[in-house]
Amino acid sequence: MELGLVHYLILAAILFCIGILGVIISRNIIKILISIEIMLNAVNINFAAFANFGDLDEAKGQVFAIFIMAVAAAEIALGLAILIACYNNRHSVDIEDYTSLKG
Amino acid sequence: MDFLLDIKTAMLPEAILSLTILMCTVLCFMLKQQIQKVIYIISLLGLVISLFSISLLAANKVFTAFYNSFSSDFFSVLMRFLILAGTLLVIVMTKDYSFTFKNRQGEFYLLILIAALGALLLAGSNDLIMIFIALETLSLCSYALSGFLKKDKSSNEAALKYLIFGGAASALMLYGFSFLYGITGLTNLTEIFSYLANNSGGTMLNLTLFTVISGFLFKVAAFPFHSWAPDVYEGAPVPVAAFLSTVSKIAGFAALVKLMGLAFNNIEIISITLGLIALLSITAGNFMALNQMNIKRLMAYSSISQTGFVLIGFALLSYMGISGAVFYLISYLIANLGAWLAIIIFNDQTSKNLISDLNGIAYNNPYFATCFGLCLLSLAGIPVTIGFMAKFYLFHAIVQMGPAYLWLLIFALLNTILSLFYYLKVIKAMFVCGQESINSKLVFNGGVLNTSFIALAVLVVILGILVTPFINIARYSALSVKLPIKQIEIFK
Numbered sequence: 001m002e003l004g005l006v007h008y009l010i011l012a013a014i015l016f017c018i019g020i021l022g023v024i025i026s027r028n029i030i031k032i033l034i035s036i037e038i039m040l041n042a043v044n045i046n047f048a049a050f051a052n053f054g055d056l057d058e059a060k061g062q063v064f065a066i067f068i069m070a071v072a073a074a075e076i077a078l079g080l081a082i083l084i085a086c087y088n089n090r091h092s093v094d095i096e097d098y099t100s101l102k103g
Numbered sequence: 104m105d106f107l108l109d110i111k112t113a114m115l116p117e118a119i120l121s122l123t124i125l126m127c128t129v130l131c132f133m134l135k136q137q138i139q140k141v142i143y144i145i146s147l148l149g150l151v152i153s154l155f156s157i158s159l160l161a162a163n164k165v166f167t168a169f170y171n172s173f174s175s176d177f178f179s180v181l182m183r184f185l186i187l188a189g190t191l192l193v194i195v196m197t198k199d200y201s202f203t204f205k206n207r208q209g210e211f212y213l214l215i216l217i218a219a220l221g222a223l224l225l226a227g228s229n230d231l232i233m234i235f236i237a238l239e240t241l242s243l244c245s246y247a248l249s250g251f252l253k254k255d256k257s258s259n260e261a262a263l264k265y266l267i268f269g270g271a272a273s274a275l276m277l278y279g280f281s282f283l284y285g286i287t288g289l290t291n292l293t294e295i296f297s298y299l300a301n302n303s304g305g306t307m308l309n310l311t312l313f314t315v316i317s318g319f320l321f322k323v324a325a326f327p328f329h330s331w332a333p334d335v336y337e338g339a340p341v342p343v344a345a346f347l348s349t350v351s352k353i354a355g356f357a358a359l360v361k362l363m364g365l366a367f368n369n370i371e372i373i374s375i376t377l378g379l380i381a382l383l384s385i386t387a388g389n390f391m392a393l394n395q396m397n398i399k400r401l402m403a404y405s406s407i408s409q410t411g412f413v414l415i416g417f418a419l420l421s422y423m424g425i426s427g428a429v430f431y432l433i434s435y436l437i438a439n440l441g442a443w444l445a446i447i448i449f450n451d452q453t454s455k456n457l458i459s460d461l462n463g464i465a466y467n468n469p470y471f472a473t474c475f476g477l478c479l480l481s482l483a484g485i486p487v488t489i490g491f492m493a494k495f496y497l498f499h500a501i502v503q504m505g506p507a508y509l510w511l512l513i514f515a516l517l518n519t520i521l522s523l524f525y526y527l528k529v530i531k532a533m534f535v536c537g538q539e540s541i542n543s544k545l546v547f548n549g550g551v552l553n554t555s556f557i558a559l560a561v562l563v564v565i566l567g568i569l570v571t572p573f574i575n576i577a578r579y580s581a582l583s584v585k586l587p588i589k590q591i592e593i594f595k
Contacts, residue, residue, distance in 0.1 A: 016278055023271050032267055039274035046281035055288045061281075064232055064290065068277060071239045078243055079266050082250050086259040098260045101334040 008049035015042035029086075029093045033079045040072045109168035113175040115160060116153040116183060117223050123149025124216050131209035139209040143194065146212040150191045150219075157184050165583070171291055172230035176583040181429070181576065182226040182357040185436055189350040190219040192440050195555055196342040199451045203340065204251060211251060215346065218244035222354035231280050231290040234358055238276075238318065241354060242269050245347060249339035261338025268331040269321065276318025282311040283365075296364040296585055309369055313376070315362060322355030325414060326383040329407045333391075336403035341450055344399060345443035348406045349436050356413060356432060360425060363417065364585040370420055377418035378511050384411030385518045392525045397456050398446055401525060402439075405482060408522060409435050415511060416497055419504050426581035427493075427500040430574055434481065434493035437566070441478035441559035445471065448552055452545055458529055462536040468545040472533040474560035481563045483526040484519055489566040494519065496574060 015038055022035025044065040051061025083093065090097060110118050126149075127142050134141060157180060160166075165176045194215060204211050221240030228234045246269065250262025284290060286308060287298045299308075321328040336344040366373040388408030395401040413435070416428025448471065450456065465472035481490030501512045547553060566573060 012281075016274075019274065020271070023267070029263065029267075033270075036267070036270040036274060039271065040277065043274065043277040043281050046278070047284065050281065050285040050288075054285065060232075060290045061284055064235075064280075064284070067232055067236060071236070071243075074243060075239070075266075075270055078246055079270070082246065082259065082262045082266055085250060085253050086263055089254070089256050089259055098263060100257055101260055101264075101338050 005049055005053040008045060012042040012045040012049070015039075015045065027094050027096055029083055029095055032095065033076055033083070036079075037072060037076060040068055044068055109166070113160070113166040113168040113173060113227070115156045116187060117220060117227075119153040119156055120149060120187075120216060120220050120223065123153070124213065124220065127209065127213050127216060131213055134209065136206040139206075142209040142212050143197070146216055147191065147194055149216070150187055150194065154184070154187045154191065157187065167229065169233070171293065172233040173224070173227050174229040174293075175227050178360065178429075178580040178583045179227040179357065181580045182353060183223050185353050185433065186219060186222045186226060186350050189353065189436055189440060190215065190222075190346070192444070192555060192559075193342050193346045193350065195551055196345060196444060196447050198550070198552055200340070200342060200447060207251075211248070214244045214248050214251075215342075218248065218346070219350065222350055225354040226357035228358065228361070229292045231284065231292070234361075235273075235277065235280065237354075238273065238322070238358070241351060242273065242322075245269075245343075245351060248343045248346070249335050251340055251343065255338075257338035258340065259338075261335045265331055265335045268328070272318050272321035272328055275314050279311045279314030279317070282307060283315060286311065292361060292364070293585075299365065309372060312365055312369070312373060315365070316359070316377075319355045319359045319362070320380065323352050323359070323410050323413075324384075324403075324407050325410050326380050326387055326407075329384065329387065329410075332407055333400050333403040336406075337397060337399050341399070341443070341447045344402070345440065345447070348402065348443070349439055352406070352410065353432055353436065356428070359417065360428075360584055363420065363425075366420065374418055374420050377414055377420075378508070381411045381414035381418050382511065382514050382518075384408060384414060385515065386411075389518050389521045389525075392522075395525070396458055398458055398461070398529070399456055401458065401529070402442060402446070405522070405525070406439065408518065409439070409482065411518075412494070412497060412515065415515060416500060418511065419500055419508065420586060421500065421504060422578075422581045422584075422586060423500040423503050425584055425586065426574075426577040427497040429580050430496050430577035431493040433573060433577070434489040434566070437559055437562055438478045438481035438488070438490055441556060441563060442475065442482065444552065444556040444559065445475035445478065448556060449545065451552075458532050461529065461532045463533070464545060465534045468547050470547055470557070471545055474557055476530045476533065477560045477563050479526045479529055481567070483523050485523075487567050488563050489570070490563070492567055492570045492574075496577075 019035045019039030019042060023032050026032050047061035047065040051059045055061055087093060123146060127146055130142055160175060160180055165174055167174045218241050221237050224237035225241060228237050246262055246266045249265050250258055252258035287295050289295050289298060324332040385408045388404045392401055392404035395404060413428045413431050416424040416431060481488035484490045484494040498512060501508050
């Protein structure tokens with residue numbers, strides 16, 4: 001069997017769903033951040049696949065994927081920095097301990 | 104040299120702001136902690152110059168830069184003007200507040216300026232990659248800004264929640280972008296629009312549109328993605344909350360307008376969905392605002408419901424609707440910035456945030472109470488203020504669309520009445536609660552904060568009377584937007 005566009009799309013869709021599920025159900029904040037990364041990587045697979053199968057001349061999708069990687073790295077660095085600031089104040093990485101803002 | 108010419112014709116304010124940012128970055132490292140207030144002055148100057156440079160942009164023609172990924176039409180010029188004016192006032196707000204940042208004042212202004220740059224680029228972007236980069240520039244700075252009080256537990260928590268929600272929403276938006284790219288093979292918005300005008304795009308396009316829109320619904324805090332707003336507004340430093348509820352929101356709406364042209368083949372379903380989102384935002388915001396004690400949380404829920412009103416203009420998918428939304432945004436910017444200025448003046452002097460702390464403030468300081476009251480009345484849509492004219496113009500746009508949108512009109516009217524309850528609650532606390540219950544003392548001095556506060560309150564009334572030029576600007580800007588329907592002839 002030859003790998004076609006659909007296979008890549010299905011893989012990306014499965015990864016994206018895993019990411020969404022991870023954001024919704026995990027309690028550990030680091031796990032949530034990693035789930036967001038998984039979602040972004042699913043998007044990267046989509047872009048690379050579309051560029052490879054439909055847009056060979058310009059490969060704009062691959063350019064887009066590189067941009068996403070760079071921004072995702074910045075985002076995760078910022079996320080971990082914020083998490084460290086939070087951890088210094090509360091000594092917990094459990095999302096259920098962060099409930100002081102409510103109303 | 105083409106490159107420089109592009110920048111001169113299309114991106115002058117952005118270029119000036121970038122230079123200001125570079126200068127502030129250098130100064131941030133060079134200056135001693137005690138004299139970092141200089142950065143406040145430099146960032147103000149940079150913003151004022153870039154605000155003036157907007158008038159040099161020719162508004163009657165479309166100019167593009169960076170290989171068509173940035174386009175400057177009249178709509179984006181207007182939005183960029185609003186963004187810069189909003190940022191200017193937000194920086195003015197920090198004048199007496201910045202002592203809370205201790206020795207990191209310079210960084211705060213730097214982050215605000217970069218976020219404003221992201222907002223400007225978002226308002227003019229014409230390419231999926233540009234939209235993504237601009238949106239993330241704005242978002243990443245907003246996350247850092249809302250967690251700026253490092254030792255403060257609620258500020259940390261606000262930043263964390265904002266980052267998690269924002270990351271998930273932008274991933275969802277990117278997933279939509281990837282399919283948009285897959286369907287069309289293009290990333291330039293103008294090319295995508297002309298592709299969609301000639302091809303059907305299939306059923307996949309519907310799903311794609313909703314995921315694409317979700318990223319912007321998050322930025323403007325509309326219904327299914329609104330839950331971050333109250334927490335972040337409460338936890339973040341007050342000027343940052345003001346920034347998020349005005350500048351960041353305007354940028355999100357500007358990008359949303361640019362994407363409206365995507366709805367070419369499914370006008371009805373997009374229109375109905377946006378209408379429902381608008382209604383649910385208004386209703387959810389209003390009901391949750393009713394029993395808030397904290398003034399910052401109240402403003403957060405009020406801004407959710409105001410978002411809903413702007414979205415009504417989008418849901419109509421007509422030029423009249425877009426011009427209504429633009430005019431509503433102008434009135435929202437003025438009144439909301441006024442209200443946040445009142446909150447920060449109050450917070451600077453008393454460090455309190457509850458509505459009950461405002462009790463009887465009118466006896467103590469009538470100017471403050473009157474101006475704050477005017478801004479709130481404008482948000483509620485009471486006559487003589489600009490907010491009333493904005494709501495009136497928006498409802499007029501709904502009526503023009505005929506009986507199909509009657510449900511939208513009825514619910515919007517009912518919600519306008521509902522919103523009076525919580526705005527009047529604050530006004531009642533200030534004016535009606537007797538002298539014996541005064542909780543706080545407020546001194547009135549002629550500083551820049553109070554001056555701009557009074558200026559905004561006066562503007563709320565004056566623009567409520569001299570409304571015609573602003574409606575004309577809104578109509579003119581709507582004409583430069585690409586919409587799926589051809590009805591320019593009727594509109595003119």
